[in-house]
Amino acid sequence: xxxxxxxxxxxxxxxxxxxxxxxxxxxxxxxxxxxxxxxxxxxxxxxxxxxxxxxxxxxxxxxxxxxxxxxxxxxxxxxxxxxxxxxxxxxxxxxxxxxxxxxxxxxxxxxxxxxxxxxxxxxxxxxxxxxxxxxxxxxxxxxxxxxxxxxxxxxxxxxxxxxxxxxxxxxxxxxxxxxxxxxxxxxxxxxxxxxxxxxxxxxxxxxxxxxxxxxxxxxxxxxxxxxxxxxxxxxxxxxxxxxxxxxxxxxxxxxxxxxxxxxxxxxxxxxxxxxxxxxxxxxxxxxxxxxxxxxxxxxxxxxxxxxxxxxxxxxxxxxxxxxxxxxxxxxxxxxxxxxxxxxxxxxxxxxxxxxxxxxxxxxxxxxxxxxxxxxxxxxxxxxxxxxxxxxxxxxxxxxxxxxxxxxxxxxxxxxxxxxxxxx
Amino acid sequence: xxxxxxxxxxxxxxxxxxxxxxxxxxxxxxxxxxxxxxxxxxxxxxxxxxxxxxxxxxxxxxxxxxxxxxxxxxxxxxxxxxxxxxxxxxxxxxxxxxxxxxxxxxxxxxxxxxxxxxxxxxxxxxxxxxxxxxxxxxxxxxxxxxxxxxxxxxxxxxxxxxxxxxxxxxxx
Numbered sequence: 001x002x003x004x005x006x007x008x009x010x011x012x013x014x015x016x017x018x019x020x021x022x023x024x025x026x027x028x029x030x031x032x033x034x035x036x037x038x039x040x041x042x043x044x045x046x047x048x049x050x051x052x053x054x055x056x057x058x059x060x061x062x063x064x065x066x067x068x069x070x071x072x073x074x075x076x077x078x079x080x081x082x083x084x085x086x087x088x089x090x091x092x093x094x095x096x097x098x099x100x101x102x103x104x105x106x107x108x109x110x111x112x113x114x115x116x117x118x119x120x121x122x123x124x125x126x127x128x129x130x131x132x133x134x135x136x137x138x139x140x141x142x143x144x145x146x147x148x149x150x151x152x153x154x155x156x157x158x159x160x161x162x163x164x165x166x167x168x169x170x171x172x173x174x175x176x177x178x179x180x181x182x183x184x185x186x187x188x189x190x191x192x193x194x195x196x197x198x199x200x201x202x203x204x205x206x207x208x209x210x211x212x213x214x215x216x217x218x219x220x221x222x223x224x225x226x227x228x229x230x231x232x233x234x235x236x237x238x239x240x241x242x243x244x245x246x247x248x249x250x251x252x253x254x255x256x257x258x259x260x261x262x263x264x265x266x267x268x269x270x271x272x273x274x275x276x277x278x279x280x281x282x283x284x285x286x287x288x289x290x291x292x293x294x295x296x297x298x299x300x301x302x303x304x305x306x307x308x309x310x311x312x313x314x315x316x317x318x319x320x321x322x323x324x325x326x327x328x329x330x331x332x333x334x335x336x337x338x339x340x341x342x343x344x345x346x347x348x349x350x351x352x353x354x355x356x357x358x359x360x361x362x363x364x365x366x367x368x369x370x371x372x373x374x375x376x377x378x379x380x381x382x383x384x385x386x387x388x389x390x391x392x393x394x395x396x397x398x399x400x401x402x403x404x405x406x407x408x409x410x411x412x413x414x415x416x417x418x419x420x421x422x423x
Numbered sequence: 424x425x426x427x428x429x430x431x432x433x434x435x436x437x438x439x440x441x442x443x444x445x446x447x448x449x450x451x452x453x454x455x456x457x458x459x460x461x462x463x464x465x466x467x468x469x470x471x472x473x474x475x476x477x478x479x480x481x482x483x484x485x486x487x488x489x490x491x492x493x494x495x496x497x498x499x500x501x502x503x504x505x506x507x508x509x510x511x512x513x514x515x516x517x518x519x520x521x522x523x524x525x526x527x528x529x530x531x532x533x534x535x536x537x538x539x540x541x542x543x544x545x546x547x548x549x550x551x552x553x554x555x556x557x558x559x560x561x562x563x564x565x566x567x568x569x570x571x572x573x574x575x576x577x578x579x580x581x582x583x584x585x586x587x588x589x590x591x592x593x594x595x
Contacts, residue, residue, distance in 0.1 A: 089523045089562035122454075127469070127507045128519075128563050130576035163454040168465050169506035171561060185461035185497070187504040203459055246525040246566035253567045287524055287562075318566070320524055334527050338561055344504075 001265065002232065004256045006240045007093075007216040010101045017135055019142040022103035028148055030222045031107050034114060035154045041072060041115040048218065050226030052238025057083055057174070057211030058286065058316040059391075060304045063218075070116050070198050071206050078118040079207040080109055081197075082215055083179055084125045084132075087171040088286035089338060090318030093242040093254050094212035098125065098132035101216065102139035106162065108215030110148060111222065113160040116208050120161050123212075124179050127167040137164055171342035175390045176209045178344065189346045190390035211316075213242060233259035237303035241317050245270040248277065248323040259303040266302055266319065273323055280324035281406075285315025287335050288395030290402025291322075312402065328410045332403045333361035339396035350393040353384040357400060364411075367418035374411055378404055439486040444474050448490065460491045464501045467491065468508055477517055478509040506560070514549045514556030516594050519573040522559055525566035534570050535559075537584050541591075555591070 010016040010025060022028070034044070049064030072078070082105065086094040097105055109121050125133045140162055143149045151159045165183055172178045173188035180202050182188040201207020217239065221229045230238040237259040243266055246252045250271030257266065263282070273279045282297040283289060290312045292300075300306050307314045322331070340358035345351045357380050360373050381397035388394070404411070440448075447470045448463060455462040467487045472479050484502055488495040502508050509517070518538065522531045538557060542550050549556040565571045568580025572587075579590055 086564040087562060090525055090566050091562075092564045092566050095564050126564065127505065128560075128573060131578070165454070165462075166466055166469065167505070168469060168501070168508060169560075170504065182465065183462060184459065185464040185501065187500050203456070244566060246569055247528045252525075252569070283524070320528070320566075322528065326528060331524065331527070334522070334524060338523060341561060 001261070001269075002240065002258050003269075006220045006256060007097055007101060007104065007213055007242060008254070008256045009220070010104070016100045017102055017139065019103055019139070019146060022101070022107075026223065027103055027219070028107055028146075030219045031110055031114075031148065032154060034111065034222070035156045035158065038156075041117070044111065044115045044222065047222060047226040051221045051229035052226075052233065052236065053214065053217055053221060053229065054237070054304060055211055056213035056217070056241065056317070058088060058288075058313075060314065063210060063214055066198070066210070067112070067115060067208065069196075070208050072115070072117040074206060077120065077203075077205045078116060079202045079205055080112045080116060080118045080121040081179070081183070081202060081207055081209045082109055082121070082123040082212055083174060083176065083209055084123055084129070084136075084212045085167055085174040085179055086126055086129075086212070086316075087174045088288065088316045088318055089335075090244060090246055090283065090286045090320045091316040092244045092246070093317065095129060095132050096242075096254050097212050097216050098129065098136050102136040103143065104219055105136070105212055105216045106139060106143050106149070108218040109162060110153070110160055111218050112208060112210070112215060113162075114158055118208070119159050120163075122163055122165045122183055122202070124165045124167060124173070124183055126173070127169045129166075133164055133166055140164065170344070171338075172344040172390070172392060175392065178390065179209065180207065187344070189344045190392075192389055234301070234303050234305070237305060241302070241314075243302060243317045243319050245319045245321065247283075247319075247321040248274045248279075248326070249321045250274055257302070260301045260306070263297050263300050263302055263319075267321065270321075273321065275323075277323040277325060279321060280326065281322045281328075283318075283320040283322070283399075285313045286318035287320075287338060288391075288398060289313040289315045290398050291406065292402075293406050311405075313398075327414075328403060328407045329361075329365055329414045332400065332407075333358075333365045335399050336361045336396070339392070343392060343396070347388040347393065349384045349387040350396065353380050353393070354396045356380055357396070364415060367422060369415040369418065371412060371415055373415070374404060374408060439483055440471065440490060441474060444470055445490070448487075461493055461497055463491060464493075464498055465505070468498070468502055472508060476515070477513045478511060511547075512549065513558075515554050516574055517556050517558055519558045519560040519563075521561070521563045521565075521569070521571045521573075523562040523566075525562075526570040529569040531570040533584065534572075534582050534587060537587065541588075554594075 053063045054060040170188045173182045177191035178188040197207040242256045279294040304314045336358040340354040343350045343354045381400040384393045385397040448467045451463045451466040484498045488498045570582045
């Protein structure tokens with residue numbers, strides 16, 4: 001199987017994060033040839049479109065299309081921003097890119113800046129990432145010394161300055177407009193869209209935001225061609241994707257494999273279920289994606305369309321494997337607690353609804369639940385869904401609805417058992 | 424407002440910010456356009472908090488606002504929104520424990536109760552000697568090494584009770 005060939009292509013090398021290592025596998029050669037041959041931005045965008053690359057942060061929006069909307073010929077300051085605010089529970093792939101292959105991200109961002117006519121870029125790294133930001137900061141300094149960043153890059157008249165920015169602990173800043181607010185030094189409360197960041201982003205200027213993994217994929221696509229990338233995956237699901245496998249597996253970790261790989265292969269890669277137990281369910285794309293029972297999951301392939309047809313989301317590629325001993329009530333209680341903690345407080349349905357769901361789950365967990373609570377949870381979730389500025393509301397509602405859809409019996413049994421025990 | 428010690432001082436002592444702090448803040452100022460100094464609030468609060476034994480005070484926030492020449496409220500807004508800022512005293516070592524899904528599946532409950540017993544504190548409390556405080560945090564994006572804990576700049580992964588005992592013993 002094709003493993004670790006795109007964003008993780010330096011992973012097997014010693015000191016994979018150094019410029020010399022990255023150059024030894026052909027790093028920055030794409031940037032060199034773009035600048036030498038003065039490749040037209042349209043051509044780069046066409047290639048990315050052809051590749052079928054979809055946003056790796058969770059939404060899966062086609063990157064080529066996003067770039068083609070960007071007002072790259074408008075005058076004035078434009079920005080490219082990288083979203084390294086990895087916070088979706090279960091996801092830990094961007095951290096490894098920052099730690100082990102930072103130059104590929106930098107090269108991707110330089111190419112994006114060249115294509116979109118931006119001269120300044122920010123890489124927004126989540127606050128807890130002190131070790132990763134240290135790595136990417138050194139990598140940027142190396143790239144500046146080598147003439148890949150700064151003014152007159154590689155002797156051309158193209159200027160691009162890239163800076164790291166550091167968050168301070170807020171899941172909501174992974175939402176692109178929340179991130180922009182945070183970059184401007186404010187509370188990370190998302191903005192209404194439209195206007196989209198492409199027209200009104202950082203400091204009100206046109207801004208292109210992509211995920212770390214998305215940028216890091218760009219140099220490889222341009223080196224090997226969009227067609228190569230497209231043909232790796234399934235139609236409409238081009239390329240490789242990093243899956244962060246965690247939970248009850250023997251070898252948790254990041255696995256970069258072609259989209260469309262059967263889930264059972266990914267489970268084998270990660271060593272199977274821990275302690276010889278049986279797999280009971282999988283959260284396929286981070287805590288925001290609805291849980292799927294194992295019998296459904298075992299027949300799915302890991303790509304955007306297959307997972308969404310089954311009623312969940314591929315999201316950021318965070319695969320959480322759950323064994324049959326785990327109490328589903330406890331799990332759902334923890335997930336609802338997370339969204340109650342992280343709601344930014346801007347929209348009423350989410351601000352009020354997320355703690356309400358968390359409180360119900362808390363009392364249910366401690367034996368004070370009623371069967372009617374299940375429908376109450378469903379109705380709160382339905383009232384949050386689609387009624388908030390950003391997707392955090394939906395992200396809080398979807399796992400609740402997913403659990404109730406597949407595990408209503410478990411919830412009812414739990415409530416009744418607790419009641420019996422009290423009598 | 425979550426402040427317990429809310430007090431507004433007219434004359435802020437700028438000396439509150441040491442030269443080291445100011446040098447570090449100046450490094451961040453270079454990254455943003457001059458008229459967008461507000462962007463520096465987030466790193467500036469981190470820098471000042473690190474110098475002030477891990478927590479912030481109103482006076483320090485006011486000093487940052489004065490140094491950046493921006494309204495105090497801009498700084499308060501940020502300090503009260505983000506989870507990594509501490510508005511109350513913390514231990515010399517702040518143990519930030521993740522209890523989110525992947526950590527929960529890998530036994531974070533056990534780690535939590537062990538630490539609470541060992542240190543005789545609950546979340547958001549400090550040990551009597553002031554050495555440790557416990558904090559429950561959300562996903563630290565290191566789920567492959569769950570359960571995970573952050574102390575200072577460092578992540579500690581694949582925690583077990585033995586491992587935690589060793590880590591704490593090695594902290595002076």
